[in-house]
Amino acid sequence: MSNKNSFTNNSHSIKAMINNDLLELPKGTKLEEIAKSFNESGKNKLVAALVDNELKELNYAIDEDCEIKFLSIMSTIGSRIYQRSLVFVFIRSCMELFSGCKVSVEHSISGGLYCEVHYKRTIDEKDTERINERMKEIIAEDVPFMKTRIPVDEAKEIFRDYGQTGKVRLLKYREKPYINLYQNGWLKNYFYGYMVPSTGYLDEFNLHYYKPGIVIQFPKIELKGEIGEFKEHPKLFKVFREAEKWGEILEIDYVASLNDLIVSKKEGEFIRIAEALHEKKIAEIADMISEHPDKKRVILIAGPTSSGKTTFAQRLMIQLKVNGIKPVSISLDDYFVDREKTPLDEYGEYDFESLYAIDLDSFNRDLTALLSGDEVKLPHFNFHTGKREYKGNTLKIMENQPIILEGIHALNDELTKSIEKSKKFKIYISALTQLNVDEHNRIPTTDTRLIRRIVRDFKYRSNDAVRTLSLWESVRRGEEKNIFPFQEDADVMFNSALFYELSLLKKSAEPLLRQVDSTNPYFSEAKRLLKFLSYFVALENEIDIPRTSILREFIGGSAFN
Incomplete structure (x- = not known):
């Protein structure tokens, strides 16, 4: 930039490294003043900065040598x-x-x-x-x-x-x-x-x-900085409205209400009612499928990461069995193409979340055969060799046996292109929390899912918080591309959020987030999540959490493991 060095003042100056440029600046220069020289066109607005990896507002004054990384509205x-x-x-x-x-x-x-x-x-x-x-x-x-x-x-x-x-x-x-x-x-x-x-x-x-x-x-x-076209989402909006009614049933509006319950040791009944609302909703979905078992042959479950899809699918199967229906499930992972045939993403890496990482032709051929009453040889994908194998596993189903398929592409009709729409029943699941911190500070669905995943990844995948945070941006891109565009196509939506869950997850998530070092690129995000969790009183006792709860998928002790 032509005017970068206009800040030079050797008598009372400090040095700042910005975009690999070492600048000499007057001591006390505000970040906003520096930002303007790096954003002369006014596009891609700079709204904050990391100063030696600490998040600072633009009105922050620089008093000592540092490294500055400006953040625009195109950053999270x-x-x-x-x-x-x-x-x-x-x-x-x-x-x-x-x-x-x-x-x-x-x-x-x-x-x-x-x-x-x-x-x-x-x-x-x-x-x-x-x-x-x-x-x-x-x-x-x-x-x-x-x-x-x-x-x-x-x-x-x-x-x-x-x-x-x-x-x-x-x-x-x-x-x-x-x-x-x-x-x-x-x-x-x-x-x-x-x-x-x-x-x-x-x-x-x-x-x-x-x-x-x-x-x-x-x-x-x-x-890319544009404001999207406004589209109505009536089904999603209805789920949020339902969550609001659940809040009224539970007599809870903001985080303070939840804290009051925990401090007064009255959370037990609250937890049981919240879990019962989940069970009632799953039973209602099972009843909808059971009304036409001969028509709803393929049950498709999709949702973003850490929505609790696995536990939901297991609980749905139980409710269907209560109704006299015996569903079977097929793993989409077993239909991955051989690794060398996996599509590449824009970075030249294997895109395992691509729809075309699945052998759609083989999958649809087997699915059609199963629905026709034929016996099918099921594949098994060997993740060590990156190859599909056949180990003698076969499957044959009856006319009233639905097939449950769970995966990120389940709502995309291209996945099940050989199956008539009338035979599909689509379920979208996500943790759509309606509990907010207060009137003006909401709890983003993405934060709830991120904290779930941090806890689960450490417990089951030996990943620390840094590893989970480093993957999150890529995961979110995949959701925007592969899941959210199809959510309104669902026949029914299930909200997997539980009003008490952040109080429960707090005790597991906080120690993991505190381990993120101040020099780490994800330090500011870990610090933000810690600030967020600080509003919650920790729920220490897990005795009231049922073994069938969706939260057991993340904290452990699930009856389905």
């Missing part, structure tokens, strides 16, 4: 900061336009965040346009986000005045006597994460009225 961390800051502006706009309203940030949907504005009347499409205009005005004003540290008791009073009881109750469990608040204009708020320096950074967003709430859309990494 940068994208979160952008979203969080945009939500702050949304909340402020709503509170200004609809005096006395309460805003709740609910969950992700259609490449955005679904929020509700609770007011004396129902918010409509015209109101959404007004909020959109007010947000644009605040962004055009380039209002700074100012961070201040205040005592917890003072913060409680602020949130009481705003009517944000979830935040007030959560602060009861705050270990430190102070809290960092952000202020933008008149509004003060708390978020567990950093903000952009000012509202002028937030000029790309869309609002969509999605009755009874509003979806905030923002630039997406997987779309």
Whole structure:
């Protein structure tokens, strides 16, 4: 960049390594000032930085020699900061336009965040346009986000005045006597994460009225910074609504409610009800299949990693047997093509998650033969040699015996292209938690699944947290490509999240995350997850967790192992 060396000041200067360039900068230079010289075009916004591997906001001043790595909105961390800051502006706009309203940030949907504005009347499409205009005005004003540290008791009073009881109750469990608040204009708020320096950074967003709430859309990494087309997801939205009703049944809204139960030693009944809701839903799905056993011959189960697919499939088989149906299962892994025939990804590596890593012709030929009543020789894939083998295993099924198939491509009709759609029953499963930290800090589904996987990978695969974190970005890319586009094709969706699970997983996940060294590239992510888990009171006793629980797939002790 032409103006990089404009910072040079030999009398009171420090040295900073940025993008393999060693720069001399005046002591006390803010990251934002440096970032501007590395982003002259204004594209691919830089919104934060890693300073010697520690995440810092752009208003951070450099006082000593360091290495700086800037983060744009095209990074996972940068994208979160952008979203969080945009939500702050949304909340402020709503509170200004609809005096006395309460805003709740609910969950992700259609490449955005679904929020509700609770007011004396129902918010409509015209109101959404007004909020959109007010947000644009605040962004055009380039209002700074100012961070201040205040005592917890003072913060409680602020949130009481705003009517944000979830935040007030959560602060009861705050270990430190102070809290960092952000202020933008008149509004003060708390978020567990950093903000952009000012509202002028937030000029790309869309609002969509999605009755009874509003979806905030923002630039997406997987779309190379573009905002995706808004698509309705009625089935997914229905599952989130169902989770909200389950929360009402369990009398739990935010993390503070869960903490209260654990501290008062009343979690036992809560756990049993939560598990019973799961069992009831699985039984209902089994009943749907049992109504037409002669038609629903192939049961397809798909979902992202750490959704609990294996345990769900086992529990579904039990419920089908209760209904007099005897399902069989086939492993898609046994139909992998020989390793040297595996497709390559964009990096030239074997893409084992590709649909075409499966021998579709052989698989469909066997599937068709089984449904026709023929006896089929089943293959076995030898992962040591990378070859398919036949060891004399055969299978023949009756007319009323469905075949259960579980895998990432199960909802993609190309996998079962030889089977009529009318004979398929598709199930999408994911951990779609509706429990949030408070009114404005949601619990992303991806974080729940990541913590599940960290615990499981250590217990069953001898992987430390660094190994799991290093694989996560690739896993997420595969999900965006192979799973999420097909979720609305499912006949039914199952939410595998359990309201109490993060309190249970906390005791196993925290020690693993603390082992991530400060020099490790995944240190900031481990630190973020530790901060997230700090809001939960640990559930130490596993005695109330059934051996058939989906969580047993991750913590151990499952009846299905």
